[in-house]
Amino acid sequence: xxxxxxxxxxxxxxxxxxxxxxxxxxxxxxxxxxxxxxxxxxxxxxxxxxxxxxxxxxxxxxxxxxxxxxxxxxxxxxxxxxxxxxxxxxxxxxxxxxxxxxxxxxxxxxxxxxxxxxxxxxxxxxxxxxxxxxxxxxxxxxxxxxxxxxxxxxxxxxxxxxxxxxxxxxxxxxxxxxxxxxxxxxxxxxxxxxxxxxxxxxxxxxxxxxxxxxxxxxxxxxxxxxxxxxxxxxxxxxxxxxxxxxxxxxxxxxxxxxxxxxxxxxxxxxxxxxxxxxxxxxxxxxxxxxxxxxxxxxxxxxxxxxxxxxxxxxxxxxxxxxxxxxxxxxxxxxxxxxxxxxxxxxxxxxxxxxxxxxxxxxxxxxxxxxxxxxxxxxxxxxxxxxxxxxxxxxxxxxxxxxxxxxxxxxxxxxxxxxxxxxxxx
Ligand code: S3P
Numbered sequence: 001x002x003x004x005x006x007x008x009x010x011x012x013x014x015x016x017x018x019x020x021x022x023x024x025x026x027x028x029x030x031x032x033x034x035x036x037x038x039x040x041x042x043x044x045x046x047x048x049x050x051x052x053x054x055x056x057x058x059x060x061x062x063x064x065x066x067x068x069x070x071x072x073x074x075x076x077x078x079x080x081x082x083x084x085x086x087x088x089x090x091x092x093x094x095x096x097x098x099x100x101x102x103x104x105x106x107x108x109x110x111x112x113x114x115x116x117x118x119x120x121x122x123x124x125x126x127x128x129x130x131x132x133x134x135x136x137x138x139x140x141x142x143x144x145x146x147x148x149x150x151x152x153x154x155x156x157x158x159x160x161x162x163x164x165x166x167x168x169x170x171x172x173x174x175x176x177x178x179x180x181x182x183x184x185x186x187x188x189x190x191x192x193x194x195x196x197x198x199x200x201x202x203x204x205x206x207x208x209x210x211x212x213x214x215x216x217x218x219x220x221x222x223x224x225x226x227x228x229x230x231x232x233x234x235x236x237x238x239x240x241x242x243x244x245x246x247x248x249x250x251x252x253x254x255x256x257x258x259x260x261x262x263x264x265x266x267x268x269x270x271x272x273x274x275x276x277x278x279x280x281x282x283x284x285x286x287x288x289x290x291x292x293x294x295x296x297x298x299x300x301x302x303x304x305x306x307x308x309x310x311x312x313x314x315x316x317x318x319x320x321x322x323x324x325x326x327x328x329x330x331x332x333x334x335x336x337x338x339x340x341x342x343x344x345x346x347x348x349x350x351x352x353x354x355x356x357x358x359x360x361x362x363x364x365x366x367x368x369x370x371x372x373x374x375x376x377x378x379x380x381x382x383x384x385x386x387x388x389x390x391x392x393x394x395x396x397x398x399x400x401x402x403x404x405x406x407x408x409x410x411x412x413x414x415x416x417x418x419x420x421x422x423x424x425x
Contacts, residue, residue, distance in 0.1 A: 002377070003406040003417075005391055007398020010294075011241050011423040014250040017234055019044040019068065019227035021412055022166070022194050023255065023285065025052050025094045027225040028063070028072065029174070030198060032056040033102060035076030036222030042253075043070050043227055047410045051090040055099055058083040059110075074222055077178075082108035086145070089114040091340060091382075091411050096144065097126050097167035098195075101174035103148045104135035112146040117382055119144045122338055126171045129159045133175055133183070156181040156215070164189035164308035164335065166259075169212070173201065176214030185212045191308045192259045197284040198225075228255035228287035232312045233413050235263050236388045237423070239320045241292040242272050243396050248293045249423055256286040262309030264290075266317060270297040270324055297324035304332040311335055315389035318347055318367065322356065323396065327368035334363040340411070341381035350378045350390055354397075374399035384411040391416070 024044040029052065031038035043049065045068060053063050053070070060081035062073040080102075089096045089112055096112055103110045113119070124142035131137060133156070136149040156179045159172055169185050173195050176183030187210045196203055199220060202213040234251045241247040256279060268274055273295045279288035299321050302310075307330075310317060314330055321328025336343040348360045355372025358365060378394070380387035380403050387409050394401035409416045 001407050002402050002404050003391070004400055004402040005394035006400075008240065008244055008395040008424050010244050010425040011247045011249055012425050013423040014252060015237060015419055015423060016252045017229040017237075017254070017419065018042070018046070018413060018415070020230040020255045021046065021048060021232065022094065022192055023198070023225070023227050024049045025098060026170070026194055026198050027227060028052045028056060028070070029098060029102065030220040031072035031222065031225070032059070032061045032063070032074050033077070033080070034074040034220040034222040035079070036074060038072045038074060038222045038224065040070045040072065040225045041227065042068050042229070044230065044412070046412050046414055047090055048092040048094065048412060051088065051092040052095045052099070055087045055089070055095060058085060058087055077219060080106055083110060086111040086113045089118055089144070091115050091118055093118060093121055093340070094167055096123070096146070097171050098174060100126050100130065100137070100146065100148060101171035104130050104133065104137060104151065104175045105154055105178035107150045109147065109149045112144055112148070114144045117340055125163065125165060125168050129157065129168065129172050130175060132157045132159065133172070135175065154179060156183040158184040158186065160186040161188070164191050166191040166193070166195070170195040173199070173212060173214040177216060177219050180216055182213050182215045185214075186210070187212065189308050190259055190305070192257065194257065194285070200284070226282050228285060229253050230412070231255045231260050231263065234290065235313045235316045236392050237419070238263075238267065238274065238290070238292050239316050240392050240395065242267065242295045242297065242320065243323050245294055248291070251290045251292070253287050254290050256288050258286070259309060262306045263313040263317060266300065266302060266306070266310065267297075267320065269300045270320065271295055272297060299324045299326040299328050302330055307333050312385060315343060315347055315385045316392065319389050319393045322351070322367060322371075322393070327366055329366045330364040331361060332363055336364075339383070341383035341386060343383065343386065346379070346381040346383060346386045350386070353378065371397065374401070376401050378403045380405045380408050382408050384409050384413070388413070388416055391420070395420070
């Protein structure tokens, strides 16, 4: 579906955004392997999280959905059962990489499949450590479909992450839950730490690196999860409020986990007026309300160590940068090429259409110059974050820009358009 965006002059009001995607996936997974009834409040029910829910239903877990709250009746340590069908991961990299860790420890075979985009995304990054754990796992050309067979001798490992990936880290830690001996993941880059927090894992900081320990001692129990709203989803509205005149919005109950708040730090360094209030910690995760007011932005250098923290927000930060003073540059972000689309390519190809000057690097890009063409049709490249970033840009440019295949926003935020319309003045 092609969607056209009219100019938005100003936004005002309060938004209650859906639950955090990373935490929702993990809450469903941990509840499904725990023994007994868990409740998940404010769970994101987008296509990605539904892929996780459906996979666990196929694995024999009863899961009821009522509005945004779900009840999961977990069957405990050996409670998953062999699925009748292949498990379809849809577009969801997080479901695939995390569930593989759990499935590697089961005594039945599973086959994971995905949509076209997911089937071309790298999976070797989890195959390598899982094979070191003696998991019986194979994917042709290191891509989906992935076949996971029972392992005779799953064993714990110490694994130094070769790349900044919370999905790879979580995959190994989840497999480690099924072993008596400690599995240790060593991380030299700070990536999102929801898995560690939600399982209460032992974490030891050692200079610039972190050691995270997992074992059967941390196997989850049935519990209640209160999921904060997603900071990645909120970033689109933050940038819209900052870039439009006389705007002020409040975003309620946003996840403020410090491994995710780099987007706020960068926007504030650029001159953004963003304040937080009602900050509290529930289920080990910080959350609070954010108040965002129109601001003049100036581009800043983005430090390499912050890149994993802002990896999902780089598309919308780029849009903020285009309207800020100076040029926008991102480097050390080659991982962008492995996301739902090759985001370096998606962003550069779309921005070229506006007549901006683009220098594309292997690991980022430099954007400068002025917008020359204002009535442009953008390609979403089937990537939800590209679609929403260019929706915000189109609403600011306001010359009838449109986005092809806009429906892909359902992957993380099916109600994006309603939320947008509710704050337009
Ligand atoms: C996620 C980790 C990140 C992120 C993705 C969600 C997670 O991926 O981009 O949207 O929930 O662990 P990588 O681990 O591949 O960087």
